[in-house]
Amino acid sequence: MRRFRRSMSVAAVAASASLVLAGCGGGGGSEQNAPKKAVSQSAIDKAMNTPTTLTFWSWVPNLENEVKLFEKQYPKIKVNLENVGSGADEYRKLRTVLKAGKGAPDVTQIEYQYLSSFVLGDNLVDLAPYGASKIKSQYQSWIWSQVSRNGAVYGIPQDTGPMGLLYRTDLLKKAGIKPPTTWDEFAQASKAYHQKNPSSYLTDLPGNDPGQFVGFLWQAGVRPFSYDGKKTVSIKLDSPEVTKVSDYWTKLIKSGSVATDPDFNDQWYQSLARGKYASWLTAAWGPVFLQGTAKNTSGLWHATSLPQYSGQPVASGNWGGSTDAVLKGTKHEIAAAQLALWINTNEKSAMQLATKQFLFPPSKNVLQNSAWLDQKSAFYGGQQVNKEFAQINQTVNKNFDWLPFQDYVYSAFNETVGKAIAGHGDLTAAVKTWQDKLVSYAKQQGFTVQ
């Protein structure tokens, strides 16, 4: 019996240890690539005419349609498209295969805020010599600044998420409330709405969605994070603009006029479908979610811009969006780079991504394409939602940078600010705690913090 017990404990330790074993961290220091000479067109043509198989990790639904277009254009290239999970799930697997040194895909989808963590580990191929530097003019400067650093291009923008307000026209009308255009109006409307409907709210501020909250900071003109590409980061979450945002939400939550339920779980989808929340402060990809989970409310929604700060120029923030990047260690750099470029910049492919998968396009040629702009959406009572968000897109404030350990930034947010939101506490104090945690983590990981 004793032997049994010991091996069980050993097994127990080993079970938890082998969980740990599968994890991995980024590599050591990174060396920035000096801008290389552009690869010649003939080399590209040669590579695209050599039979090659590429592995492509992406979670965009129905991406096979665009991949098929690519394979039709380049019949010698075969693409294995794999969905290994979305967001954090995929990054976990990416970091594991990168550490293991094998099993990594050639091209992969990476959201903007996580690009720098892979740049830190020197995992991404600079796409500038492969034709990426030629597409710079297609993108607004804030988008380009997220994928390009010191002349090197690490990802091809695929979609973005300019933020707006989606609201239920019927619920607001029934409560006799005008759609709010400023944050003050929004606070008043929340109180009035909740008074009339004690069991529902104007909106929900979740305690587990740092992306949304950071989007609010973005709109307010805050630039809390920056990374120089090497060893220095700056973390500034104590500016008066941040306090303005956190104080506003503290007051609103404490008044009980907004819900604080966690989002993107079953309960939350149900709440949206059944009208517990009359509006959603979300990004341009929000409509896709609603159409999937709140089908029964089709025709009752309307999109408009985020509430604004009175006296400030019209502004918005960005929440989410991805790029396609090429991983170092791929044996077919040219072909992989062409795949990443083609899927996102070829006119037919980019239009399809925007019109069929409803990804919000980052490139000007789609943004200015009337076929896309004039699309009417039945879900939004016939509104030309794309045009609305294209106008909002123009007001997204300029450059925004991220930290090269964004996983931890978001996890620490949930522990501090998220907890305060869910517990109806003081968000401003929680933001201070969040900053302290980030600074101590950065120092512990060897960064210089400004």
Place this chain on the structure above:
Amino acid sequence: MAQSVAAAGTATPASKARRPGGGKSVKRRQVVAGYCFIAPFFVLFLAMIMLPLFYSGYLSLFRTQLVGGTVFAGIQNYVDAIHDDAFLEGVWRMAKFLFIQVPIMLVLALLFALVLDSGRLHLQRFVRLSIFVPYAVPSVVGALMWGYLYGPDFGPFAQAARGVGLSAPPFLSQGWALGSIMNIVTWEFVGYNMIIMYAALRSVPTELYEAARVDGAGEIRIAWSVKIPSIRSAILLTVIFSVIGSFQLFNEPNLLKNLAPNVIDVSYTPNIYAYNLAFVNQQINYAAAIAFLLGFVIMVVSYVVQLTAQRKEGRS
């Protein structure tokens, strides 16, 4: 069964003396055959458990930084872990879990096993199966199902409560979350433990019961004084399993995390903490140290439980 093995053991030397000259090679062949049979298990055990264990131990002696690479850190990770409030809170939470959930679950399992064994129940097989079915349900499915049942807006308990005019019970709030998880784990494993105890009860010789009845004992007295002491080793087995399992709790809180992300935080249980340290914070060395410390805690508690049981046995 134990008696027949002992009999076979004592029989061998006698038969060995009679066998002409082939005794030693037969014995060696038997020994070799024995090793060959357990070799597949051992190969897998070494490769899948021992090697990762040693690698993990090796990792826990280093520290990797995102900037600056890997340096040897000795026992610094362990020192940090012992002072880490998040880890200690998680261990303390698991200790609470252990002292509340395990006794409740095992008492229930024992009760069910005794009731089934008494033979007084109709539909024995059906009852046995239905208590065991939750164990057959994959824990992911079970946890998700309970997550829905606990839902504050659309869960049936909430709707029932609102129907009678009360507010929905806050199953996944700060104060109740641990209890809700205990409920799920009890529901999942009471059948498993019951089967172990029931199987042990079935092998108790019925002459003991007759003797007790002759002495005038009722059913309950028989259960208390005859049945339970007879299956003491099976009960100890379930206690050890439960102790180890409760410290390793990961599945259920991890699946419910989606529903209560601010209550079930990154360090809710030590296993969840190690997982997040490795995959979110990318601090795998520290995670390895946490995992080893957890293993050490489990070993200590299991040992104490064993010791207490043996001391009780010694006394009686």
